[in-house]
Amino acid sequence: ATELVIATVNNGHMIEMQKLSKHFEEANPDIKLKWVTLEEGVLRQRVTTDVATKGGQFDIMTIGMYETPIWGKKGWLKELKFDDSYKVDDLLPAMRDGLSSEGKLYAAPFYGESSMLMYRADLVKDAGMEMPSNPTWDHVAQVAAKIHNPDKGVYGICLRGKPGWGDNMAFLTTLVNTYGGQWFNMEWKPQLETQPWKDAISFYVDLLTKYGPPGSANNSFNEILALYNEGKCGMWIDATIAASFISDPKQSKVADKVAFAQAPTKVTPKGANWLWAWALAIPESSTKSAEAQKFIQWATSTDYINLVGKEVGWGNVPTGTRQSTYDNADFKAAAKFADAELAAIKSANPADSTLEKSPYTGVQFAAIPEFQSIGVSVGQQMSSALAGQVKVEEALKTAQEAADREMRKAGYYK
Amino acid sequence: MAEHTRAGSRWLPRILMTPAVVTLFLWMIVPLVMTIYFSVIRYNLMQPDQTGFVGLMNYEFFMTDPDFWPAVWNTLVLLGSVVLITVFFGLAIALLINDPFPGQGFVRILLISPFFVMPTVNALLWKHMMMNPVYGVLAQIWTFFGLEPVNWLTDYPLFSIIIMVSWQWLPFACLIFMTALQSMDREQLEAAGMDGATYWQKLWYLYMPHMARSISVVIMIEVIFLLSIFAEIYTTTSGGPGNASTNLAFLIFKQAQLSFDVGVASAGALLAVVLANIVAVFLIRMIGKNLD
Amino acid sequence: MQSSPNSSSGKLIIRTVAAWLVALILFFPLLFLAVTAFKTEGQAIAVPSLWVFTPTLENFVEVQARSNYLHFAWNSVVTSVVSTVLGLLIAAPAAYSMAFSPTKRTKDILMWMLSTKMMPAVGALVPIYVIAQTAGLLDTKFALIVVFTMSNLPIMVWMLYSHFKDIPHEILEASRMDGANLWDEFRHVLLPLGMGGLASTGLLCLVLAWNEAFWALNLGSAKAGTLATLVASYSSPEGLFWAKLSAASLMAIAPIIVFGWFSQKQLVQGLTFGAVK
Amino acid sequence: MAFLELKGVEKFYGKLRAIKGVNLAINKGEFIVFVGPSGCGKSTLLRMIAGLETINGGQLMLDGKDITHEPSSKRDLAMVFQSYALYPHMTVEENMSFALRLAKVAPEVIKEKVSKAAEKLNLTSYLERTPKALSGGQRQRVAIGRAIVRQPKVFLFDEPLSNLDAALRGQTRVEIAKLHRELGATTIYVTHDQVEAMTLADRVVVLRDGMIEQVGTPLELYDRPANRFVAQFIGMPQMNVLPVGMFPKAGNVYEVGIRPEHLTIVGANEGQLRGTIELIEALGNETLIHVNLGTAMIIVRQYERTRSQLGEQVGVQFDPAHLHRFDKEGKAILDGNKLAGAAA
């Protein structure tokens, strides 16, 4: 039998797939699946090393919206061509675009997400406030001030602060976007010292310092999720996937009190909420691409979504990939965040997410190889500013220098 | 040191050493040569098409990183503190449990257990369950005593890392000291007692010299390991806030696994080797004579 | 071994209490981890921490369902045990030779050995990866064994050297006079007297190999993945994970802890009292 | 009043009763020598006095104070260990000066004391060496040096001269005697050497199997041993003890003993006993002749070289005044006219 080695990320949906893949193996007895499940950061390092050195360890890789266009362009991934039964057009256009390069699809989305505002309806109501479905940051700040009550163990707003391009910078990029900023101008010059950045970061630092929980500088998705489920956060802007966790009474003490809104905006709605997908791709070095493609087709198909719905429950299906999912009544009944999520995803456009024109794709990142380390360096400065160790201006200045160094080294300009 | 060579077997010691020396040599030389080579060329995994000899540019790039000197400093602080903490407390604990008492064996197990924890788990354990300012155990203790919980990772990032790493390496020191203490000669202690030595004087004049070799070994081994600590940092603070907890290894990690710039990472690695050598030479001056 | 007359029972009590206290404090985080493994995710993050609750095995079930624990455990056992044994086999003779037949260069060699560990692993990743790939050893236990053995070797030599030095040289001489060849000498004298050193060295290297995550992740994953890679698949996924991570971690370290418990008696160095005057 | 007093002192090693209720009173400034067969408990007793072994029964009094449970560091004693117990990482000088340094004695004083002691012990040229680069005898001397630089209340010596050559042993013995005279410190000295015991001791304590057999001045023990054990233990070669059958019977006498020097080889038909020569040991100044009496062996000591041959038939003569008489239990039977030593 052919053995397929699949590298995946350890998110819930992937793990579910791993469990359900026995159905695939039953249907294809000549294919055996071997799983390598890793945490996001490790997975990224791992597959990058492999794909770049043509190591050939994996036949299928789970990669994100960041890597796909870069690698596809370099010819490191096999183009995916599905037969009609796959219904390529059912894929949400934002997803398809984000996973393509020059019109060729290099990875099939397994699940997608955007970001949105999750808040405690009870607290907002008690404070005598309201939350529109498209709030502004100014409004959010007011609400935060009202519901902030640390003596009772409730903090007005929880936001990411841990340094990392996928951590605090994912959120901060959307904030900067909506403030009208961007990472690079058309000459690839980093724009970190521009006014939108200054305003956005100052606002962020101010907001979290006043109404955030202690230790924000080390919080990322998981930390905040824990806080939120314990009822310690009044509001939270983060990945839509969180919605299913915080409204799950098994995990969350406040499951019945959560409500959803679109990510807040400031000067422009562009890029205010991010777009991300975990997708399956086949490295060029794989010798079993036919079988691999077969599996990908199975895993990202509507049938698979239905299978999950039947076997595990409609509240747990991988979302954000296909229009048909959101048209499904079973799903809609099970997921009260469905509408908000779809709206968020639809409103995101990786190709045009900044007020000024940008040379890069990606909403909460810039899809260039240098971005990872720039993201970490900048993220460190932002967390430093958040921790009150340096002023926002200084942090941005240092960040700008770091970004400039990287870009210069990479030869974007002299 | 006098020669105690087994007469008539001048070759035997060398033969016995050969496997270790040869394998280690191969293990060292091949990657080293490759690393040196990589460090002078342009080599980014993400841009395999861009190649060519660049001289010392990678070194320059690595060293002109504004985080470079702070990272060197942090590396040394981390190293020094953890070594001091583990050696001091390791000795104290080893001495404490050296003589028999009820449950000695069990206590010994409890004490060495933290070493069995994987570095990432260690980091997560401390970050989430111990040091989190909202729901961490330490925060609960602080609150219990009516104190404002400390915001460990934000306010004292490097110190927090030092605590985690020390917690992990303390058992190592304990373990080695424990076994070494057992070979302490009882009659020497008795003789010192007769000479009027108090416990502290025995500690200083007899235990310490006896333990000198073990202490040196612990220090050397820890130094080598601690120079390349990054999993704990990556997992907890990602080197931040700012560069407050960035060390050299993390800086290299950034280049190697976030930028995938093998050239710069190689240069950084070689600089780390240089730093390690400086530290080692310095140490061997101080403690080398204890080795025999 | 008789106690000296000045260790009164009062001092013994103080010592006992102090030792237990220190041990429990140091062990507490681990205990917390172990307890958490039996909580639900919700209980795991409750404030104040729960100590009384109905333990659940669901995390363990989940871990097993997600990944074949035994597969990883077996890889861990094979790689760490083989590399430790192999390492001891290579290191013990070298340490013996350096401890009992030192030359002027012994210290330099010791230093040099340690210096082979100075290169940060991340820095050497690509060279090693490329070598392993060229040799077709990616994702094989063999590659991991080689890497673990070689990276632990200097430490083994150092520790064994240090322990061997504590054995009176004359006892070895006596055995030679009794006609012991190298093997006899090792088997009958060095092994029993150096047991503590050998055991603690072995245990340490076993643990280091067992916990080694970097190379385990990068050189072995599907077929040769060790428990360290299993744990890596539980740290920070999206969603609450602490109880599951605890369970996975507990399962990952349990074998080695159990082994450590059983071997702790061996950690007692052979006492050399009364051997020489 | 006794300076150091052992009252019914007991020691158990597990079940083994190593010291069986020893009573001994030692006066201030006295020089006491412990002798006894190997393994009889001399070191144990010394170590108990030193506070290195717990006392399992009885009491130990120093200067009127009960020190049974006093730690050794507070007893102010100096001890030479049978196994030396040198500090391996210290030089000879540091070894010897350790106690003084601990006592915060002025460095000049230390230096002087150490160099004086080193001179006495022929160690001057080894002061910078560590013990492992010393010969056995040199190590032993360091152990002695470590004790004699101090001025403690009590000196304890455990076979301190066993590894020294005759000349050095003689010399060191004289030094110890001198030291004792000068400091007047109470001294307890364990030895297997008869000469040391006889020349140094004010009183000799003969131990056997954890119990005291006899206490007395050296010549008392030599001339009037309390029992057969002491008689045979003191004196080298040991006293010949023969069943009384070979001699005219008298009272409850069971065995008689006679020291080798009180026997003389005579012609085959002379003397009270006869036998064949089995072994001749010429020691230079004296000759030991082992004579086989048929039922027993006796040793004859004579201070000239012998002309006798192995296998030769000889007679052995003695003055009955030198006979020691023992009853069935081995106890000596002392009577007025039996004072061998005084008569010699």
Add this chain to the structure above:
Amino acid sequence: MAFLELKGVEKFYGKLRAIKGVNLAINKGEFIVFVGPSGCGKSTLLRMIAGLETINGGQLMLDGKDITHEPSSKRDLAMVFQSYALYPHMTVEENMSFALRLAKVAPEVIKEKVSKAAEKLNLTSYLERTPKALSGGQRQRVAIGRAIVRQPKVFLFDEPLSNLDAALRGQTRVEIAKLHRELGATTIYVTHDQVEAMTLADRVVVLRDGMIEQVGTPLELYDRPANRFVAQFIGMPQMNVLPVGMFPKAGNVYEVGIRPEHLTIVGANEGQLRGTIELIEALGNETLIHVNLGTAMIIVRQYERTRSQLGEQVGVQFDPAHLHRFDKEGKAILDGNKLAGAAA
């Protein structure tokens, strides 16, 4: 041809030349005793023969084969270490049987040999103990036992009896002599005990400072020492050596020596020398009288108790035939009529 031959053997400890070119031929079955002052290199020489120390110069031949670089495990020697070097983790029995077990001797044979040796050494009741629970003398006996259970080509004993009591020492000495007779194994024996040296040795080797001073039979050394050093080293108490000024001058004689037993205390106006009694040591069978001659001290040995008093003026008498004469370098001047010992 010599069985064991040392040819210009040298040993350096760093810069220290511990053994300075020793030449010695030992015959098969011979019993050689090494004596010499502490630190003179006896143990070192023994250890070189054993193969435990590298030989830095010269050659070592055993049975015609060069074994200078042979490992000790292949030399088939048995050795008693001065520091015992027992296996701390083995019982007495295991310690003693170790070599036999290595040699794969049958268990019954081992058992028998060990129990026989243990009996000889009074160790039978300690067979199950480990060394740490033994007294010093018991440990030493185990060390002896470990050697004597074997039948090696050469026995090496390094001060094997130093920690035994007189009786046991005598007894063990006899056992060693017997063993030597029975096995006929070449034996090298280091001792500080004059009696052992005199009684056991076929030949005695006197070492000093890494060099051989004299080799000869015991009585040869006692009676005709080659030089002043040997004269004073052999014999206890040592030979009195006086500047020749006190005696009638003769040739290139620089000093004369006379053994204590050849001196007699006489009335204050009699004898050749006079002085005051400084110290009297009564050893039981003999008495040593230290007489201060004004310019020198001499020791007189007499085999009776003395009636002299400390401080008494006495004369000292001797037979000039017993005088030893030494030249300026300390070399003995031997002339026809000076054969002191033979005359005694």
